[in-house]
Amino acid sequence: MKIIGELINASRKMIATAIENQDREAIQKVALDQFENGADFIDINAGIFVEKEADHLKWLVKNVQEVVDAPCCIDSPDPQAIEAALSLHKGTAMINSISLEKDRCDALLPIVEGTDLKVVALCMSDEGMPQTVEDRMKIADELVNKLLQKNVLVDNIYVDPLVQPIATKDDFGIEFLNAVEQIMTTFEGIHTICGLSNISYGLPERKFLNQTFMIMAIAKGLDAAIVNPLDKRMMANIIAAGALAGRDSFCANYLKAFRAKKFEF
Amino acid sequence: MKIIGELINASRKMIATAIENQDREAIQKVALDQFENGADFIDINAGIFVEKEADHLKWLVKNVQEVVDAPCCIDSPDPQAIEAALSLHKGTAMINSISLEKDRCDALLPIVEGTDLKVVALCMSDEGMPQTVEDRMKIADELVNKLLQKNVLVDNIYVDPLVQPIATKDDFGIEFLNAVEQIMTTFEGIHTICGLSNISYGLPERKFLNQTFMIMAIAKGLDAAIVNPLDKRMMANIIAAGALAGRDSFCANYLKAFRAKKFEF
Numbered sequence: 001m002k003i004i005g006e007l008i009n010a011s012r013k014m015i016a017t018a019i020e021n022q023d024r025e026a027i028q029k030v031a032l033d034q035f036e037n038g039a040d041f042i043d044i045n046a047g048i049f050v051e052k053e054a055d056h057l058k059w060l061v062k063n064v065q066e067v068v069d070a071p072c073c074i075d076s077p078d079p080q081a082i083e084a085a086l087s088l089h090k091g092t093a094m095i096n097s098i099s100l101e102k103d104r105c106d107a108l109l110p111i112v113e114g115t116d117l118k119v120v121a122l123c124m125s126d127e128g129m130p131q132t133v134e135d136r137m138k139i140a141d142e143l144v145n146k147l148l149q150k151n152v153l154v155d156n157i158y159v160d161p162l163v164q165p166i167a168t169k170d171d172f173g174i175e176f177l178n179a180v181e182q183i184m185t186t187f188e189g190i191h192t193i194c195g196l197s198n199i200s201y202g203l204p205e206r207k208f209l210n211q212t213f214m215i216m217a218i219a220k221g222l223d224a225a226i227v228n229p230l231d232k233r234m235m236a237n238i239i240a241a242g243a244l245a246g247r248d249s250f251c252a253n254y255l256k257a258f259r260a261k262k263f264e265f
Numbered sequence: 266m267k268i269i270g271e272l273i274n275a276s277r278k279m280i281a282t283a284i285e286n287q288d289r290e291a292i293q294k295v296a297l298d299q300f301e302n303g304a305d306f307i308d309i310n311a312g313i314f315v316e317k318e319a320d321h322l323k324w325l326v327k328n329v330q331e332v333v334d335a336p337c338c339i340d341s342p343d344p345q346a347i348e349a350a351l352s353l354h355k356g357t358a359m360i361n362s363i364s365l366e367k368d369r370c371d372a373l374l375p376i377v378e379g380t381d382l383k384v385v386a387l388c389m390s391d392e393g394m395p396q397t398v399e400d401r402m403k404i405a406d407e408l409v410n411k412l413l414q415k416n417v418l419v420d421n422i423y424v425d426p427l428v429q430p431i432a433t434k435d436d437f438g439i440e441f442l443n444a445v446e447q448i449m450t451t452f453e454g455i456h457t458i459c460g461l462s463n464i465s466y467g468l469p470e471r472k473f474l475n476q477t478f479m480i481m482a483i484a485k486g487l488d489a490a491i492v493n494p495l496d497k498r499m500m501a502n503i504i505a506a507g508a509l510a511g512r513d514s515f516c517a518n519y520l521k522a523f524r525a526k527k528f529e530f
Contacts, residue, residue: 166508167516174511177484199509203516204523205530212505215477216484219442240477244431244464246439251432251468258469265470 001242002041002158002224003235004073004094005034006195008060009045019046019056027060028067035068037229037262041094042068044085045075054084061088073120073226079107086111094118096226097160098147100125100139105146113150120193121147122160123179129162131172136161136179137186144187158193158224159183163213167202173213177220184221192217193224210234215241223247236263266507267306267423267489268500269338269359270299271460273325274310284311284321292325293332300333302494302527306359307333309350310340319349326353338385338491344372351376359383361491362425365390365408378415385458386412387425388444394427396437401426401444402451409452423458423489424448428478432467438478442485449486457482458489475499480506488512497529504528 018026046056073094097120123139161179164172200209218241243254283291311321338359362385363373426444429437465474483506508519
């Protein structure tokens with residue numbers, strides 16, 4: 001299971017302030033905390049700073065990678081900003097995200113073409129947000145094929161089927177879950193990923209619902225997630241679900257995490 | 266989701282003592298507590314009293330049904346003991362369980378034939394415990410067909426794919442989960458059920474693992490469970506997973522349970 005630490009996102013006030021003040025220490029602490037609690041990638045998002053997004057992403061890459069030995073997940077829809085961030089990045093970054101929206105797709109494909117970059121392929125098109133498994137499979141099929149044609153390896157593609165809130169429609173959860181399963185069985189060797197907090201929008205005990213939904217998604221095959229690695233129950237859920245899903249040889253990760261007493265079992 | 270309350274089991278010391286002393290009040294309290302916390306069926310098991318099992322089951326049926334308006338799940342491999350318990354039972358009981366073991370199957374089929382009884386069909390045969398999805402499907406197929414031939418409605422059949430510990434073999438969890446999914450899609454209108462505490466045998470934080478595995482099983486289609494309804498986190502998991510799986514119209518059960526403040530969200 002690949003963990004993408006989601007906390008360095010400028011939509012969070014504390015991060016926006018740190019970026020504005022160029023507060024290296026604050027950003028580096030958040031990066032390090034996430035890394036030490038299991039993040040494989042550190043997501044960086046400076047989307048609220050429209051004019052300065054590229055500069056801020058470069059600053060984030062530089063400062064994050066100064067303290068953690070992990071790649072970044074460059075979280076932007078803007079190809080120029082992504083290229084700026086990549087120019088300073090060490091190792092193999094993840095791009096979050098390409099979609100089937102024409103402008104975004106056309107601009108991002110040349111950037112990932114023939115590279116080793118990992119790419120989040122978001123199931124969204126100019127026709128809007130997908131609702132059913134079929135909607136998602138149609139977009140995934142087209143998007144994955146476009147990436148494969150540009151010599152992106154299937155193992156570098158992380159399809160995000162796009163979570164929508166169950167408070168809006170009863171079957172939004174199960175349609176997402178079944179899409180995860182179908183993507184994993186249709187494209188051999190591919191990955192699925194998501195940020196899942198939208199699932200609980202409009203309902204009480206959102207954190208609990210998000211934690212529960214993560215376990216369900218892992219049961220259906222999800223193998224990467226954009227989460228808060230400091231959420232000790234979430235991380236315990238991910239580790240336990242991985243073992244229960246047969247992805248943890250001799251339950252070694254589970255036992256190691258249990259002994260480290262870092263998470264909330 | 267059907268909940269079978271598992272606490273009235275004579276393998277628990279407190280229950281064995283209550284049965285031996287014919288302590289009506291003690292048994293009735295356990296029955297009522299489970300019912301009030303969401304049990305649809307009250308499991309009764311007096312298996313440790315080999316000679317007196319039938320008498321004790323009758324006593325349990327009578328005293329449980331005196332205080333709760335719910336059917337029992339008669340938990341015994343012995344056809345005589347089951348028939349004795351049924352003789353006093355009001356409403357439609359569940360029988361736990363028939364299997365493909367020849368003696369057990371031959372003796373129990375005539376009891377359920379043409380009735381409205383609900384039947385747990387355990388995936389076990391004289392060849393032993395199943396390990397893979399295929400092992401389970403082979404047994405389920407034969408057993409379900411035997412029941413259908415005896416005019417048991419598919420809606421009254423609850424297949425238990427039989428949980429085995431992941432500490433024994435990494436893929437015992439996922440093979441069980443995939444069997445749940447395959448049973449639910451192969452036999453339209455059927456149910457799946459399990460007692461799942463075996464999954465965590467030999468590992469630390471068993472309660473947490475059991476709670477997590479329950480969510481995964483619901484994601485794969487499980488729609489009945491033999492659990493402790495007084496486990497507030499387990500019940501919260503079941504209710505939340507039901508809503509996330511699209512089985513809770515307008516999240517009404519989830520919201521009701523949240524407002525009742527009975528469970529641990």
